[in-house]
Amino acid sequence: MKSTIQILHVVTNAGRSKKTGNDYDMRMAQCIVHKVNKDTGVIEPLVGELLLPQRYMDTVPGMYEVEFEVAISQQKRVESAVSLLTPIPLKATSGVSLAAPKVV
Template identity: 40%
Template sequence: MSAIDNKHLIEIVSVQESSGVSRKTGNPWKMYRAQCVVTGGDNGAKVGELLLPDSLKDTIPGKYLAEFQLDVSFERLVVPRITALHPHGGGAARPQAKPAASAAVPA
């Protein structure tokens, strides 16, 4: 079974990091939650959270066309997971990887 349309327009207001240590395993964990505004069919705005993969943790606020896939959470709930973000309009730029520090070259 495949999705017919897995892209939706969202506005990311902020990205918040949560972290802790698993009580069960003792392993550290981190998750990134995007605070999002979505507009429904009635044009009413609703605010909610979506989990971001580590690769998108540095996303800046703005409007994005978000690609999703379905996943199963640790609580066995079927949840949407963002797989890619594409800037929409002029308010957002695609997150860039931070460049590695390099030695200065004398002139």
């Protein structure tokens, strides 16, 4: 399944597990999912966090097409995980700005 997302900020969560003593380093992308309503065709924004796989830890804010695959969590739950994250180049004529609005 493919979706368009806008990553606004990436939060680092790193440390050492008290239970196992193993080091961990996770990146949570705070993002907006641009979900298209199948009935109306209208884009309905959803706000949430996305766990970035290790190969995408250096991802910067921007627009991306993300492809998901089925995965099993540590709690044995069926979930989706990022399998492919592709940057969407900005078009100069699109009129859409990803920059933060100016505060006056």
